Amino acid sequence: MLELADLHAVHGVVMRFAKLIYAYQGLFIASLLLVLVLAVLYALRRFALQSVESHATIMGSKLSIPVSIVAAALNEEKVILPAVRSLLAQNYPEFEVILVDDGSTDGTIDLLREAYELIPLDVRVNPALPSGPVTAAYRSRRDPRLTVISKENRKSKADALNCGINFAHYRYLCCVDGDTIYSPDALLDGMSIVQRNPSEVVGVTSYFGISRTPEATAGADGYRVVDRHWLSMLQNLDLMRSFLVNRLAFSEIGAMMCNPGAFAIWRKDLFAEIGGYDPGFSCEDIEFTYRVHEHFRRLRRRYQIAALPKLVAMTEGPDNVGALVKQRARWQRVLMETVWAYRRMTLNPRYGTVGLVAMPYNLVFEAISPLVQLLSIVAVAVMALLQVIDPRELLLLLIAVELITSAPSLLAILIDNRQHRDYRLRDILLLTVYSLLDFFLFKPIILVAGLKGSVDFLKGRKSWDKFERNDRRKSRKPWHGMERRSGKDRRARPRWPKL
Amino acid sequence: MSTDAFLLLLALGAFCLWATLLLFTLIDYAVYRGTYGHFLSGLDALRRHHGAGYGAYAAFRGHMQAAQTRYLSRYLARADSDPPTARLAAEIYIEREGAEHMLALAADGRRQQRVTALYALTRVMHRDVRPLLQTALADPHPLLAYAALDMLGLCDDTDAAGILLRAVDAGILPASRISAQLERFRTDLSALHIARLRQGPGKSRYWDAYLLGKGRYSPEAGAVLDELLSDEDAAVRKIALASLAELGAPGARERAAEKLSDPVFYVRTQAVRVLTGFRDPEAVRALSGALADSHEAVRLAAQKALLSIEDALAGSGARHA
Numbered sequence: 001m002l003e004l005a006d007l008h009a010v011h012g013v014v015m016r017f018a019k020l021i022y023a024y025q026g027l028f029i030a031s032l033l034l035v036l037v038l039a040v041l042y043a044l045r046r047f048a049l050q051s052v053e054s055h056a057t058i059m060g061s062k063l064s065i066p067v068s069i070v071a072a073a074l075n076e077e078k079v080i081l082p083a084v085r086s087l088l089a090q091n092y093p094e095f096e097v098i099l100v101d102d103g104s105t106d107g108t109i110d111l112l113r114e115a116y117e118l119i120p121l122d123v124r125v126n127p128a129l130p131s132g133p134v135t136a137a138y139r140s141r142r143d144p145r146l147t148v149i150s151k152e153n154r155k156s157k158a159d160a161l162n163c164g165i166n167f168a169h170y171r172y173l174c175c176v177d178g179d180t181i182y183s184p185d186a187l188l189d190g191m192s193i194v195q196r197n198p199s200e201v202v203g204v205t206s207y208f209g210i211s212r213t214p215e216a217t218a219g220a221d222g223y224r225v226v227d228r229h230w231l232s233m234l235q236n237l238d239l240m241r242s243f244l245v246n247r248l249a250f251s252e253i254g255a256m257m258c259n260p261g262a263f264a265i266w267r268k269d270l271f272a273e274i275g276g277y278d279p280g281f282s283c284e285d286i287e288f289t290y291r292v293h294e295h296f297r298r299l300r301r302r303y304q305i306a307a308l309p310k311l312v313a314m315t316e317g318p319d320n321v322g323a324l325v326k327q328r329a330r331w332q333r334v335l336m337e338t339v340w341a342y343r344r345m346t347l348n349p350r351y352g353t354v355g356l357v358a359m360p361y362n363l364v365f366e367a368i369s370p371l372v373q374l375l376s377i378v379a380v381a382v383m384a385l386l387q388v389i390d391p392r393e394l395l396l397l398l399i400a401v402e403l404i405t406s407a408p409s410l411l412a413i414l415i416d417n418r419q420h421r422d423y424r425l426r427d428i429l430l431l432t433v434y435s436l437l438d439f440f441l442f443k444p445i446i447l448v449a450g451l452k453g454s455v456d457f458l459k460g461r462k463s464w465d466k467f468e469r470n471d472r473r474k475s476r477k478p479w480h481g482m483e484r485r486s487g488k489d490r491r492a493r494p495r496w497p498k499l
Numbered sequence: 500m501s502t503d504a505f506l507l508l509l510a511l512g513a514f515c516l517w518a519t520l521l522l523f524t525l526i527d528y529a530v531y532r533g534t535y536g537h538f539l540s541g542l543d544a545l546r547r548h549h550g551a552g553y554g555a556y557a558a559f560r561g562h563m564q565a566a567q568t569r570y571l572s573r574y575l576a577r578a579d580s581d582p583p584t585a586r587l588a589a590e591i592y593i594e595r596e597g598a599e600h601m602l603a604l605a606a607d608g609r610r611q612q613r614v615t616a617l618y619a620l621t622r623v624m625h626r627d628v629r630p631l632l633q634t635a636l637a638d639p640h641p642l643l644a645y646a647a648l649d650m651l652g653l654c655d656d657t658d659a660a661g662i663l664l665r666a667v668d669a670g671i672l673p674a675s676r677i678s679a680q681l682e683r684f685r686t687d688l689s690a691l692h693i694a695r696l697r698q699g700p701g702k703s704r705y706w707d708a709y710l711l712g713k714g715r716y717s718p719e720a721g722a723v724l725d726e727l728l729s730d731e732d733a734a735v736r737k738i739a740l741a742s743l744a745e746l747g748a749p750g751a752r753e754r755a756a757e758k759l760s761d762p763v764f765y766v767r768t769q770a771v772r773v774l775t776g777f778r779d780p781e782a783v784r785a786l787s788g789a790l791a792d793s794h795e796a797v798r799l800a801a802q803k804a805l806l807s808i809e810d811a812l813a814g815s816g817a818r819h820a
Contacts, residue, residue, distance in 0.1 A: 185547075421541075428528060
């Protein structure tokens with residue numbers, strides 16, 4: 001049994017720790033409000049600019065900058081054809097698609113060979129970026145804009161992308177995933193901001209959505225088809241928060257820290273200046289963005305990495321919690337690897353807003369956040385156990401945290417709807433409900449994944465942990481609510497025989 | 500302030516923020532629903548999801564039928580509207596307003612009403628619309644005249660081309676603007692231009708020669724342009740040479756080489772440009788001669804041409820390094 005003195009000591013420790021946790025949460029809420037304000041400012045400016053940007057001018061101009069789309073694919077036979085089709089269907093004056101098959105062992109290359117009539121290509125390239133050996137190169141007879149490169153697998157997407165970049169002809173690159181379906185205007189949307197200021201804009205990204213089956217998202221009536229599976233809804237909300245709030249806010253201060261691999265436009269000369277994607281990291285996109293920031297800030301050169309609030313693609317998300325934890329654990333591990341590798345930038349005034357705002361934010365509210373959240377839960381539980389916190393206070397705290405953490409989701413819905421105008425009212429309301437459930441359903445999963453990722457980082461794991469593609473045998477359609485049955489139908493439903 | 504009061508204040512503040520955002524989203528959604536922007540974004544979304552085919556047609560038709568008449572009129576009367584959907588909008592607009600009423604408005608309505616009515620009738624290719632467009636083309640107000648010009652461009656047939664070429668002759672609107680519309684025509688207008696050029700040295704022979712170069716090659720077209728190479732107007736000689744090259748007429752290189760001795764320097768410069776496209780020893784020989792031309796512009800053009808030929812020949816071996 002604990003003595004009274006021991007209890008007092010425990011109480012004191014818990015209270016001191018609780019104060020620290022409160023301070024952290026207070027700082028978090030303040031930063032969140034600031035992020036909301038910055039995101040609104042950036043979104044308003046983008047909307048104003050969009051009203052004068054003309055896609056028709058870019059399409060019709062002989063001066064539009066041509067783009068090389070570089071996609072990496074590994075065992076993507078379930079989605080590769082719709083993905084390539086969506087890339088070749090881009091409304092853009094001049095582009096090429098370079099698809100790197102990173103040593104697939106399924107039917108990816110056979111499907112492509114059959115669908116696009118690939119013929120062997122004898123081409124010399126300048127191996128400017130180191131990559132695994134190329135085993136074959138093909139050009140499509142049906143669409144000469146498509147080049148397919150087969151290479152040996154080196155267990156690194158960075159290696160595959162570097163290989164594709166060696167084959168690229170044009171001044172701008174659009175690095176994409178082989179499992180993502182792109183909207184016909186994706187490239188046009190992304191390049192519209194580049195065309196305005198090509199000397200400064202070195203990188204662009206835009207927002208993409210999540211669906212269990214991204215190739216089946218065409219709406220019959222012009223409204224967006226929202227995958228209403230609970231996990232897809234929550235993942236969608238998470239991506240919306242990340243792209244339509246966080247990235248916009250950090251773009252506003254010139255410190256957008258991740259140009260994601262699913263849609264990343266880069267100026268090609270960067271790869272000559274700072275080297276290609278680094279296969280030494282578990283994931284290539286975030287590290288490369290950090291490196292670009294460091295390079296330009298160190299040289300004090302003007303540059304811009306912009307995020308757009310436009311939905312440019314739909315990608316496949318995990319449809320079960322296990323796969324989601326695996327994916328998010330990798331994201332956490334990658335973030336920690338990169339923050340650690342570039343720790344020299346943190347709080348270094350030489351790197352401007354990147355060093356003074358974005359790096360500390362990533363460290364405090366992203367990298368160590370799972371650990372602090374776990375400690376917060378433990379602290380609150382101990383406080384409740386020791387009866388040092390009033391249940392009413394606990395309830396108020398929960399309500400406040402719940403509402404504040406769902407505010408970015410609501411802002412993201414507002415910006416998304418303002419941008420695209422293709423939501424049904426019921427989808428908006430459903431997303432709003434999920435934004436409230438997010439705290440109880442999604443955050444615990446992310447917490448577990450974050451802790452797993454942190455442990456993996458400490459263990460030094462580097463694997464890609466690609467999640468298995470979702471099952472398409474049932475040709476699943478997005479869920480549109482409960483099927484309505486009449487009473488007669490319900491009665492006619494087959495029942496189990498009585499034993 | 501006690502912890503309890505602080506937490507209550509925090510929860511209230513959070514609720515206010517949350518409720519404000521939700522309210523904004525819903526108000527924005529509700530207000531936008533009835534606007535012209537909503538009508539346009541609906542069309543865009545349908546285009547994105549359906550592409551082409553009957554499914555798209557049915558969806559567009561449904562969208563148009565549900566739209567307000569004022570949005571239909573605004574959409575169909577814009578020059579940059581997508582032609583198939585604008586035609587659907589016009590059909591539904593005329594169904595609602597009545598064809599007789601439309602014709603009356605197109606003839607004597609107020610200016611904007613005339614433009615809308617004319618656009619609606621043109622989009623559905625109404626049989627009585629051409630005389631009305633011809634009258635509108637001669638209207639002193641530029642809004643109506645340019646709208647009529649665009650609509651005649653949409654007609655894309657020989658009758659409309661005839662009206663536009665007569666407008667060029669009469670000097671009603673800038674010939675370059677009319678020519679830009681005629682360039683959009685898919686209908687082959689070569690016969691019309693040849694017939695006009697054969698009638699004698701007309702005032703607009705420059706534009707006929709220019710537009711003839713945009714069509715398909717025929718021996719008659721080649722012969723007419725050959726004749727124009729000896730026209731008294733140097734601009735006509737220049738454009739005839741350019742059109743001959745654009746049509747890919749046999750003997751264009753020889754004609755260009757001959758024109759290197761034309762008395763006017765810009766005809767000679769055009770000849771240099773034409774020869775650049777051939778990239779063969781004879782063209783190079785002719786261009787080398789032009790390096791000693793008396794006019795600096797011709798000498799410069801010849802230098803550039805020879806350099807570009809050299810680059811092209813050097814680069815043809817390896818595509819990419």
